[in-house]
Amino acid sequence: MYSTKYHKPASIADATAALTAGEDATILAGGQTLLATMKQHLASPSDLVDIRAIDGLSDISADGNVLTIGAAATHTAVASSAVVRDVCPALADLASGIGDPAVRNVGTIGGSVANNDPAADYPAAMLALGATIVTNTREITADDFFEGLFSTALEDGEIITAVKITAPAKAAYAKFPQPASLFALVGVFVADGAGGVRVAVTGAGEDGVFRQGAMESALGANWSAGALDGVAASQDGLMSDMHGAADYRAHLIAVMAKRAVSAA
């Protein structure tokens, strides 16, 4: 048996202090994954630092064409934000399709990005849009942030405070959900944005979210679903599990990519 302390700091400084003082302290940003993980004894934190009461951490704002979403903004808040809808409607659409209403009401963008689940929706959007992950100490590009399965560039005690996204010219997300968990069996986010033409795939990669280079080249030359005809996704590095084999996921990547381009 172990014991856990619950903290609800009002400032980043207090949150940092609690994270540093705890032997094995963890940020609680929504808990829709963390609490389930704790029940399975895959995590047994000494301290839970609930960052949702920190002033401004749930704010969503736009400065020109740059959207800033606070780390503690729930999926429901992003899905229903007029600002997000205005600057990057594809992101609002993505948020409206995460899990179910109860999960969307509590889960947060910062929590999802920090967890980097290989089947989560947000990492695909961050990578495709060339987003910037803002922490209490620095800014990290999405390219450098997502390092692998449940692994990110975050240091111990580092807190995501916001994500910043520059409005893309075109973007859309298409997902084939695993029907029980509603996670992405395959999800593809396409964007013509700050990072150029990008195609990011979630749900399929053994190392989590990744970019599909051949599709990016095809769409860079000709942005149309037809441009993806004959551009097959490789099975290399794709997951095979009870929900779908690698060749099935590879097929879904091509189908979802075309749907996303058509919707963008």
Add this chain to the structure above:
Amino acid sequence: MSMIHVNTTVNGDEVDFVCDPRETLLDVLRDRLSLTGAKEGCGTGDCGACSVTVDDRLVCSCLMLGAEAEGKSIATIEGMATTEALDPLQVKFIEYAALQCGICTPGILIATRALLAKNPDPTEEEVRYWLAGNLCRCTGYDKIIRAVLDTAKDLRADAGEAR
């Protein structure tokens, strides 16, 4: 083990309890407050049997800590009917036989009440998507969906907005 003291409101009544920091809101409701209407199905946020609202937002009480209830207003199935009458949704669920074993029913009633509060005129598709997080292994969902749509229609008629 350090326990924490939490002040909250449950179904309109001020309540306080002491719990372990790792205890879920569902555990607190069932084991400390004897409100056993919310059920534990999966414990991982997939089944929706533990649905309650917190400040009018639908949540899985199994994926929230009791500690997070501090200062909030919780609504559970126990607060749905008054001493005089069932909630209109409950009446329709009985009329349509929209339940069999009943394990999922408290969660589905809480979830659909939250939907109708937000959207009094949902389409069938909207009801089905809203209930994506509430699993029922008995009914095949059809009777549930029809009961919800019919309740919504009656409530709109009561509000003088019949179509």
